Amino acid sequence: MENTILIPEIRELISNNDTRALQELFESEHPVRIAEWLSEFEPEEIRRALSVLPPQHQASVLINMDEDLQVDVVMTLSRGEASRLFTAMPHDDRADLFQLLSDEQQEELLPSLAHAEREDIRRLASYPEGSTGSVMTSDYVALPPDITAGEALNRMRLQAPDKETIYYAYVIDQNRKLIGFLSLKDLILAKPHTKIEDLMHREVICSRVADDQEETARKIQKYNLIAIPVINGGDALVGIVTHDDALDIITQEHTEDMEKFMAIAGSHESAAYMKTSAWEHFKNRGVWVFVLAILGLISGMIVQQFEDMLVQFAILVAFMPMLAAAGGNTGSQSASLIVRALALDEVEPGDIFKILLKEFKVALLLGLLLGAMAFGRVFLLGGKTTIPYGYTMEMVGIAIAVALGLQVLSATLFGAVLPLIAAKMKWDPAVVASPALTTIVDITGLLIYFTTVTLILGL
Amino acid sequence: MENTILIPEIRELISNNDTRALQELFESEHPVRIAEWLSEFEPEEIRRALSVLPPQHQASVLINMDEDLQVDVVMTLSRGEASRLFTAMPHDDRADLFQLLSDEQQEELLPSLAHAEREDIRRLASYPEGSTGSVMTSDYVALPPDITAGEALNRMRLQAPDKETIYYAYVIDQNRKLIGFLSLKDLILAKPHTKIEDLMHREVICSRVADDQEETARKIQKYNLIAIPVINGGDALVGIVTHDDALDIITQEHTEDMEKFMAIAGSHESAAYMKTSAWEHFKNRGVWVFVLAILGLISGMIVQQFEDMLVQFAILVAFMPMLAAAGGNTGSQSASLIVRALALDEVEPGDIFKILLKEFKVALLLGLLLGAMAFGRVFLLGGKTTIPYGYTMEMVGIAIAVALGLQVLSATLFGAVLPLIAAKMKWDPAVVASPALTTIVDITGLLIYFTTVTLILGL
Numbered sequence: 001m002e003n004t005i006l007i008p009e010i011r012e013l014i015s016n017n018d019t020r021a022l023q024e025l026f027e028s029e030h031p032v033r034i035a036e037w038l039s040e041f042e043p044e045e046i047r048r049a050l051s052v053l054p055p056q057h058q059a060s061v062l063i064n065m066d067e068d069l070q071v072d073v074v075m076t077l078s079r080g081e082a083s084r085l086f087t088a089m090p091h092d093d094r095a096d097l098f099q100l101l102s103d104e105q106q107e108e109l110l111p112s113l114a115h116a117e118r119e120d121i122r123r124l125a126s127y128p129e130g131s132t133g134s135v136m137t138s139d140y141v142a143l144p145p146d147i148t149a150g151e152a153l154n155r156m157r158l159q160a161p162d163k164e165t166i167y168y169a170y171v172i173d174q175n176r177k178l179i180g181f182l183s184l185k186d187l188i189l190a191k192p193h194t195k196i197e198d199l200m201h202r203e204v205i206c207s208r209v210a211d212d213q214e215e216t217a218r219k220i221q222k223y224n225l226i227a228i229p230v231i232n233g234g235d236a237l238v239g240i241v242t243h244d245d246a247l248d249i250i251t252q253e254h255t256e257d258m259e260k261f262m263a264i265a266g267s268h269e270s271a272a273y274m275k276t277s278a279w280e281h282f283k284n285r286g287v288w289v290f291v292l293a294i295l296g297l298i299s300g301m302i303v304q305q306f307e308d309m310l311v312q313f314a315i316l317v318a319f320m321p322m323l324a325a326a327g328g329n330t331g332s333q334s335a336s337l338i339v340r341a342l343a344l345d346e347v348e349p350g351d352i353f354k355i356l357l358k359e360f361k362v363a364l365l366l367g368l369l370l371g372a373m374a375f376g377r378v379f380l381l382g383g384k385t386t387i388p389y390g391y392t393m394e395m396v397g398i399a400i401a402v403a404l405g406l407q408v409l410s411a412t413l414f415g416a417v418l419p420l421i422a423a424k425m426k427w428d429p430a431v432v433a434s435p436a437l438t439t440i441v442d443i444t445g446l447l448i449y450f451t452t453v454t455l456i457l458g459l
Numbered sequence: 460m461e462n463t464i465l466i467p468e469i470r471e472l473i474s475n476n477d478t479r480a481l482q483e484l485f486e487s488e489h490p491v492r493i494a495e496w497l498s499e500f501e502p503e504e505i506r507r508a509l510s511v512l513p514p515q516h517q518a519s520v521l522i523n524m525d526e527d528l529q530v531d532v533v534m535t536l537s538r539g540e541a542s543r544l545f546t547a548m549p550h551d552d553r554a555d556l557f558q559l560l561s562d563e564q565q566e567e568l569l570p571s572l573a574h575a576e577r578e579d580i581r582r583l584a585s586y587p588e589g590s591t592g593s594v595m596t597s598d599y600v601a602l603p604p605d606i607t608a609g610e611a612l613n614r615m616r617l618q619a620p621d622k623e624t625i626y627y628a629y630v631i632d633q634n635r636k637l638i639g640f641l642s643l644k645d646l647i648l649a650k651p652h653t654k655i656e657d658l659m660h661r662e663v664i665c666s667r668v669a670d671d672q673e674e675t676a677r678k679i680q681k682y683n684l685i686a687i688p689v690i691n692g693g694d695a696l697v698g699i700v701t702h703d704d705a706l707d708i709i710t711q712e713h714t715e716d717m718e719k720f721m722a723i724a725g726s727h728e729s730a731a732y733m734k735t736s737a738w739e740h741f742k743n744r745g746v747w748v749f750v751l752a753i754l755g756l757i758s759g760m761i762v763q764q765f766e767d768m769l770v771q772f773a774i775l776v777a778f779m780p781m782l783a784a785a786g787g788n789t790g791s792q793s794a795s796l797i798v799r800a801l802a803l804d805e806v807e808p809g810d811i812f813k814i815l816l817k818e819f820k821v822a823l824l825l826g827l828l829l830g831a832m833a834f835g836r837v838f839l840l841g842g843k844t845t846i847p848y849g850y851t852m853e854m855v856g857i858a859i860a861v862a863l864g865l866q867v868l869s870a871t872l873f874g875a876v877l878p879l880i881a882a883k884m885k886w887d888p889a890v891v892a893s894p895a896l897t898t899i900v901d902i903t904g905l906l907i908y909f910t911t912v913t914l915i916l917g918l
Binding site: 166 | 487488489491612615616619620625626643644647648660661662664679680681682683685702703705706707709710713714716717718720721723731732733737738740741744745747748749751752753755756758759760762763766769770773774776777778779780781783784785787788789791792795796797799800803805806810813817820821824825828829832836893894897898901905
């Protein structure tokens with residue numbers, strides 16, 4: 001933060017109750033910046049600093065603070081202050097904040113809110129986490145089809161301060177059914193007497209309340225929208241999702257994908273690394289580490305089965321780390337490419353044969369490369385080790401090289417197929433986490449290794 | 460695509476030259492959808508279908524097609540058509556398309572473009588890949604400070620069709636220095652006679668042409684902007700980056716981070732999995748797989764050093780896969796969390812001690828968990844194996860458990876520290892790829908394992 005120098009200054013202004021100077025300081029600043037500054041203070045100080053601003057501006061600052069701090073600040077407010085603030089807040093942020101309050105806090109606040117606001121909060125809070133309904137806001141501009149462009153502009157002027165965006169207006173019939181939309185650009189370009197129904201676009205890109213939030217965000221991205229209207233089961237307009245929400249959703253989904261892919265359990269909701277306690281981190285990571293370690297014991301059992309062979313051919317042990325690493329690396333690479341391509345809708349499960357063909361070619365090349373490396377290593381540097389009478393170093397080299405090639409081939413194909421199967425089953429492809437895949441190819445790799453070596457060396 | 464049923468219909472309309480029906484069909488459709496439909500056709504057919512639309516609309520459809528197809532379509536156009544289309548295109552897309560043309564194609568097109576357009580293309584194309592300059596557009600609205608709100612609105616009405624967004628207007632002085640901005644909302648709410656300089660916001664959030672494009676996209680996200688102005692070294696306004704570009708940049712950066720983290724080389728530019736040839740995929744992935752395999756040989760050499768011990772205590776081999784997997788998994792988990800937290804600006808290199816403390820606690824818990832598992836396994840199921848006279852299974856179990864715990868501890872801390880060091884060195888933290896980390900902890904893990912076992916068993 002470039003402006004931390006301002007913090008002591010602001011502290012002084014607050015303690016001196018210098019309303020005038022605070023107003024001047026905040027006046028031309030972006031609410032996000034003010035929120036950053038104020039986040040350094042105690043809730044009571046924040047309340048006093050905010051009180052110099054009009055409720056609208058207070059709300060814009062508050063919603064850019066950390067959610068826990070928002071709750072703390074709200075708790076310092078008088079009923080009247082809280083009521084004015086809640087009335088001024090964007091409807092989606094208001095509903096989110098309300099949900100964070102404790103039952104007692106909610107009950108304390110409710111009487112000071114108007115009936116319409118209580119209903120709005122209740123409705124927005126009713127949609128399940130991750131759905132489009134849960135991220136939409138209800139402060140959009142809706143117009144009837146039979147007014148003129150001039151009248152519409154006047155309405156939008158009046159409503160502007162309370163709306164999340166006035167850059168789009170949505171046209172609805174008597175039943176609130178969404179029948180068209182207009183941009184503010186259309187409106188200011190139109191002749192004032194034109195009827196809205198003659199001006200509006202009838203083909204509306206929209207989402208449904210039950211749609212996955214990521215799907216809605218991707219629509220906003222695909223169609224370059226500033227906002228997308230959201231309709232309910234009866235096709236009635238109930239909210240909008242704006243471009244800035246889309247950015248946050250996509251960022252959040254990416255964190256989620258990355259964490260799932262690295263086999264980290266937990267809610268994935270807020271990415272707050274620092275705020276999560278060590279014990280919480282342990283639980284989120286430990287679950288998978290434990291499950292994978294159990295699976296890893298299978299690898300140990302396989303090795304034990306071949307103990308006699310390993311004692312005879314100790315050189316085989318030296319290649320076990322390379323075998324595991326090559327399988328894990330190549331498998332994770334193909335898996336991450338497919339998981340990402342699925343997330344971006346570049347491929348779908350139906351493309352499986354095209355994908356397998358491509359991966360087969362890539363894997364063949366990678367397998368040849370690593371197989372050749374392993375052979376070279378055995379043949380050139382294996383001199384120090386001893387092998388039983390009757391076997392040559394070339395034979396051992398060939399056996400290890402073939403096994404390594406097959407391991408790379410199977411790991412790459414596994415990595416590509418598993419996310420596709422997950423997607424086909426309507427699971428999140430990212431559940432085919434890289435560590436899980438690594439563990440699987442560890443097991444298949446050892447089976448391939450020992451089988452191939454046994455066959456080629458004729459043991 | 461829900462509307463594939465339309466493709467044969469459109470084909471017929473094109474071959475019948477049914478201009479009227481095509482116009483009707485396209486009229487109310489979103490350009491992105493029209494682009495999707497037309498992408499199924501040959502460039503010459505696309506040209507004929509587009510020709511029914513006004514140039515502005517043609518341009519909106521074209522820029523939503525695949526870049527290669529855009530080039531093919533442009534090559535079917537007459538000089539006049541190409542010139543009209545290029546004039547109507549958003550300036551950033553125009554510059555991007557121009558750069559994709561071959562030298563001959565560029566020379567063929569240039570004479571049909573006006574001088575100002577040629578200059579604009581040349582200028583936008585001059586910024587290095589990945590910089591804010593390379594993604595900005597020059598079709599923004601700029602206003603002088605001394606006109607009134609009413610005059611400003613009139614200017615914006617006139618300019619609207621040619622501008623990427625008219626929702627923000629930027630105020631510049633005679634030297635094009637950026638001195639303020641206004642939203643269209645401010646303008647329609649203002650009294651018509653108010654002077655722009657009394658209305659404008661003077662604290663402008665802006666980017667510089669040389670800034671990293673991701674930094675600019677994150678600013679758009681942080682401040683919930685529809686567009687951000689871009690200034691050059693002399694503080695003069697030279698372009699804007701819009702919210703839809705921010706979404707695309709952040710999506711692209713996500714793909715890049717994930718691919719880097721999975722040790723996939725290459726440009727990371729377009730995420731087009733299917734369009735990349737198998738040979739290209741092999742080169743992108745092979746580089747790292749090869750480098751890591753070379754490093755992996757070190758593991759092999761370490762194992763060879765301890766061959767004698769392994770022949771005596773064959774049970775130690777059975778725990779090698781679990782050792783490698785536990786290190787790789789826990790290290791990748793902490794690395795991915797830190798890489799992500801760094802990308803989202805949640806932590807910075809200076810937080811290293813706070814992070815290490817947290818990771819130390821998590822690692823201790825994970826290490827105890829896995830160490831206990833390993834001890835249980837040795838003690839309960841190790842019966843089948845033989846150990847030299849004078850050693851007990853309990854001793855072996857304790858030695859393996861301690862080694863595994865230390866491995867988890869060191870791998871977790873490595874995973875957390877390496878991205879922080881990379882960030883400190885101003886490298887991309889994602890270069891501490893998960894496979895690279897896995898390879899490193901393979902090596903350190905084997906050293907820890909053999910050293911611990913040797914010490915505890917007194918070998």
